[in-house]
Amino acid sequence: MITTALTDLWHGFGVALEPHNFMWCFLGVLIGNMVGVLPGMGPLATISILLPLTFGIKPVGAILMLAGVMYGAQYGGAICSILLNLPCHPPHAVTCLDGYPMTKQGRGGVALGVTVFASFVGASWGITEMIFLSPVLVKAALQFGPAEICSLMLLGLLAGSTLARGSPIKGVAMTVLGLMLGIVGSDIETGAERFTFGITELDDGVELVALALGLFGVAEFMNSVNQQAEINTKYTNVRMRDMRPTREDVRRSIFPMIRGTIIGSLCALIPGTGPTIASFVAYATEKKVSKTPELFGTGMIEGVVCPETSTHSSVQGDFIPTMSLGIPGDAVMALLLGALMIQGIVPGPQLISQHPDIFWGLVASFWVGNILLVLLNIPMIGLWVKLLTIPYKFLFPSAMFFVCIGVYAANNDMFQVGEVLVIGILGYALLRLGFHPAPILLGFVLGPRFEENFRRAMLISRGDIMVFIERPIATIFISVTVLLIAAQIYFRLTPGKKKSIAALADPGAMVEQPLAAE
């Protein structure tokens, strides 16, 4: 088992180091790092813009590049948090707490240096996890029938929507809305046109790129225009030699790094608990095990290292359920899965055996990409820091153009640009009403496959809904789902929760129960 994984990985390196693929990977992490640094730009919008532009290249190159944007943005996001105290990238929001005080003490460079190294450690562990765990998962998942796939999707959808930010019930509502948007268009089995309201352009369904850019582009810009905090460029003078940590820093970072890695890789395995939750849990844990918890928030290096390591470990680990089971954990993964589907590749357990070049090439490219990111971030830190000073008033109009041209390029059709407009208005309304739109994308991508498998399961069982309780594996998924909901209700009804870091980390405490049940 281990030897086959290692030989496959060797082939993967062959794929990832092909000049073309290497170039796409480099381009991906470069763009990712750039948008990660820019306050107010997210990896989601960037991947959506790049998505139509990758139609012309081979699936391997496309997915390497889009994935590179995802983890590249994580490296850049830390710079923004540590030097500017701007929590514009959710997974790095906690890093502000101790990263910015370090900057104020003139140790911002050290924080960045340690972060880059910690990120690499976390990511490496996440990749290792993926190499050895994915084949095992796939082996189990290949036995799944439609009923099992269906119940697993249900678990993924509910976990993805209830464990994310905000109210769980609103999250579920967003998932259902996403499923609804996924229904629009021609029905796969009967060809009936559903919810197109006579608009022929909607026959092929709502465009994924338009949906993603409406929700995470236009709506986000409406949300943050003229609401930007004044950018304080006082501390953005970081050079490479400032990044060298002292021996004391290194000694204090080792154990938080290990703890962060473990937390991140555990969070990655639970659907719905992405990097953001991992980082909050990591910070809370680090504070708990520390001998001096009262010093947290004053520039403790542990408070920077641990969340950052866990974020990166979780980001890489998030690819496990996405690539091996075809169940995305969050919106970015849903988008990457959508990119695969547009390229004509069916995600699911058969992906590794049918397209080994994509899977193992991707795994190998993670390592290539992470090494590139370390090389990009340490010597070129001065350049990235310069990017921080680009004002938002230049960023969002340029981004609007990329949104428009990106959506247009998806089908060379102006109708989709109009779609972005409508979805953008809807997305902003949802944001103002306290919804977090990320689960919409999850429901949208999984929706058609969920419907297909549900119909098939019902056909096989001759219309007996009990099939979900009678088949053992399906029963496990369903009972974990029920436990998840029960735990949510229990924690909602438990009084005395205040909005603190500890409370934000609560979703993490909640998921331990369903995990134990597995």
Place this chain on the structure above:
Amino acid sequence: MSSSDAPPHSPGHTDPLLLGLLEMLRKRDFYAGLLMIAFGLLMAIHGPTYSLGTLMHMGPGFLPTALGVILIALGVAIALPAFLPLLMGALGEIGIAGARRYVERAEAEATAPTGEHEGILPEHPQWFAWICILASPLGFIIFGQYLPISGLAPATFVCVFVASLGDRTATWLGSLLLSALITVFGVALFHFVLQIPMPVLKIFEWSVL
């Protein structure tokens, strides 16, 4: 029972039912729930027109209808907490003093200047900026295809220019320079490098590039 002779909007003397109603209309979750119920109704009513089928042979209308019903239920659950002030108002109306005090306290909290802001609109609504952002893709569509002088270059210019006006500190010159810069860059990247099939500049039927 009700003291309707007192002037309105002075806490403590107004109709509790009215206060409860106003308080409910102030709650964000009330509208959030309503929106979900509206979407759910759309699906639940429109869904069955596509033939439901049986559980064994599900028709195209089955899942939409089921999702519609679920969404309505979720919408009700989201809106439910917002109905509490109305319920309390009604209870206050029939003379339960505790409920009445609850509504009045809620009213006082909501109208206090330091009270927590739970409006649908942000504290400083940016109507002009929002219109600019929304007009920007519209400009891209119109100048991209539907005008006698259309194409990638004018569409890009208009798109960036209109959006950039939305910023509070925008200047005409700055916006013009930014749009020109992005237009040159955009045409170079998308037309010459990535070869998006959109004419750069088309005057009537005559393509310049």
